[in-house]
Amino acid sequence: MHDILGVQSENYGMKNGKIQFVNSSSNPAQILPNTIDSHDIPACPFMNKHSKGNKFMLLVELHRRGISADASILTSAVSFCAVKQSIRGGAQLHALLMKVGCDLSVFSGTSLISLYARCCQLENAYHIFQSMPVKNTVSWTALISGYAQDNQIEPCLQVFQLMRQSACRPNDITFATIFSVCTNHALLALGRSVHGLELRMGFDLCVHVSNALISMYAKCGSIDEAQSIFQRIACKDLVSWNSMIFGYSQYGLAERCLSLLKDMEAEHIVPDVISFLGILSSCRHAFLVEEGRLCFKAMIQLGIKPELDHYSCMVDLLGRAGLLDEAWNLIHAMSMSPNAVIWGSLLAACRMHGNIPIGIHAAEHRLKLEPRCAATHIQLANLYASIDCWSDVARVRKMMKEKGLKTNTGCSWIEIGSKVYTFTAENRSKNHQVNDVLVALDCLRSHMVYKYDVLIDGLELDDSQHFK
Template sequence: MYSGSSDGEAHDAPQRKIPPASSMLWVRNLRRFIGSGAGLGSEALMELETKRILLDIFKEKQKKSAEGALICLFFVQKPEDGSISHRVQRLAKYRFLRKQSDLLLNADDLDAMWVCLRENCVIDDATGAEKMNYEDFCHIASVCTEQIGPKCRRFFSPSNFMKFEKDEQGRIAILPFYLYVMRTVSLTQARIDMSELDEDSDGFLQPHEMEAYIRGLIPNLAQLRDMPAAFVQMYCRIAAHKFFFFCDPHRRGKACIKKVLLSNCLQELMELHQESEEEVTDTEQAENWFSLTSAQRICDMFLALDKDTNGTLSKQELREYADGTLTDIFIERDKMTLTSVISSCSQLGDLEHWYSIESRMKDFGIVLDDHLATALIDLYAKCGSIDKAYELFHSLRKKDLVAYSAMIYGCGINGKAYDAIKLFEQMLAKCIGPNLVTYTGLLTAYNHAGMVEKGYQCFNSMKNYGLVPSMDHYGIMVDLLGRAGYLDEAYKLVINMPMQPNGGVWGALLHACRLHNNVELGEIAVQHCIKLENDTTGYCSLLSSIYATVGKWHDAKKFRMDMEGKKIIKIPGCSWTSI
């Protein structure tokens, strides 16, 4: 063996025969996960797909001769399934993953590294442990590079040597280093396999993709490979749910691949590689969430609760679980609860959270009806997905006042004034009378489109249906008139309101004054805002800006000094973003 002494001379002791690493059972078991690349397909299939894509590109260019000199572009938007761009992306992804897999150490490489480590290490006289100092480490790196190739060089960096515990002579044990190499290779291969299953190529796995990954591991897991074929699907479903419980805390239906690799779940799953001859105790199997014992226990519990053997658990059957420890809130996740959840998502503008809930509706036995669809119309419209809202609206079996009002309001806030007017006319043609919410949406549509006359007529027509305009309706009309430049009319509307105008109405007038640089009405509006609102910094800043725009610098300076004297401090603007 290579000596660890500084002079580099070899020991006179006779050479001992080093058994290959694969002779050790735990190494042999762990190797099953390394270098397999089972999901990547074959080189022949890759070359065949390449030829097919090139032929399709040629045919596409023949059809578009005028664009023959252009080069196909890769767009940020995900291409349609089956298109040339989509197939090129898949092929490029496949080639990249194949290249990364080829750069990994395979089983023979790891055997050669283990032999090289043991042949060139030194034995600690006190403990008998095989160790190496930094000089040995560099020498082994050179030998491994010659025997295996440059792909092993990255493991022999100075930073890697510094990661391990050292004895008084600055030596590290070779076994922890070798385990580190194997674990790194194993996790890298796992990441490649998961990335291959990632259909969206966004670094996240969906539940069915996680199930496919687990299903591919089962033949390599000694404690699972003899699992009955009929139980495989249910095991994969249970195991995937365990991964998502820890790796998808926000319940969005997507687990980050990086989090999966760093989680203890993957480590527990990999522990099932141990052979039965290693005498894995029943206690160890019960403690491992992914063991066959744990999965069968869950399955038996499900079958015991499913008295009618229909494959689903009713609310009454769930109440019997764990001696009735499940609360009614958990069990009664019905449509009314879901409607409240949709309303919350609508107020937050959080479509992504709704998508994660929607994917579980079937699990809860909830079917989309007109009541839920109407709530979803409001959600999609407020989140800007007006086409999706229209699709749901047209799918309704019976379109009532609530559905029409939600759709009209959605068109209004998305700038589709003519669509909102058309829907309003359809509603009246069906003898469905409008309510205050309907008029809020319709006036919003007129406001966004700048249709002053139509908006004023709509506002005055409310009394024809026995409706009294609310504060919101007056606020919308003031904003509509003010933006169009009818500031005097807007002011008259405010002072003639049958109720006391609030800060929102005066604020709408002030914004219009800022838009058209009307100092006189701006001063009146800001005085009312200061009386009615607690936080007046924004209103004061608007008036100061009006002064500055029209050249009244003295008034602007005086007003800002008054703000400072009253300790009115403008809070810096900020924006919210969802992470």
């Protein structure tokens, strides 16, 4: 079995001097010449679809036989490695490009940028970018996307600014990428500025750019602007609907989410697994139990298999409503194993409504999945203490000690103006501004309702200890 460029060529076989491609879409064997370039590929029956994957496997066999390939084939193979995030194969192809003396064209350079960016090697991607004598919009966008995907916000925005100063104009993908950065980091002011640029450049008719704008405005606290963008889209796709559903959902606007579901039905748009996740999430936040049940049932009737996130929403919804037996039965009827989030939702609901037996089961199940979760140990100990099972309390505390588990000090923060103030329990700053913040928080807290849990000495702070 031959292993080159990180891919095994077991799907190829040699017989009577011919290369045979063994695949579900294979064709009769082909006789390969001593050299091959991209113009020869369409002549091969199994390459008629111009598949990058097939080109890559062809290159493997060419390399094995000592047959040279041109820059176009090598670059296509680099693109394939970028998609598969195969840095080993891609780096070898990069070396081969240099060995055969291929210059960094726009095509090859951009493919290499995508390769290194997708494999989180941004320094290499930037080096390739800087070495390219000629860059186009795709080259700039590939580097911008790489920084965005790696959460390197400052260089991402710096490259975008340099692109605006160059002769290359941003395209729809560039704008969608920048809007996603603004979304993930709550950069509303920057997002609005880039939105203005996008409008002036005439990309407002691109549906996927509008979809990115909906998400940005919704997640940055401007749901009205998100709704305005949504209403202006002439031909909405499923992503448009889902973006608006999730926008309403995070604001707890369940009625609007349900209204959108009806509008989708009227427009003959079939909701998908993401649509129902947004709707169920909104029902959970709004305590719309019956509506949540109906949506969950409709989802199954449409042949959409619920995923863990859907079950998590339903368990949380039922649990908050005090329907703990129904939530318990739903968990046991799942077609997959529940995760720690689902057991955690049930545990929180049991603590809220005082259902100790189910709460203990939920905590025990969660500890099997997250054995080093200190918070779950504490919650379980408190549940046992509430029914005077002190031997079990001692057992749980012993488990924590043996595992070396400790609770981390909680940190709170509040933003006033353009500054963020942080503080922890028993940690008072001498800064008078922070003290003023704490006084204001004490006033707010006096209007809040707090329900005591059963407290175990050394495991949880008494309520009076939070602000001293």
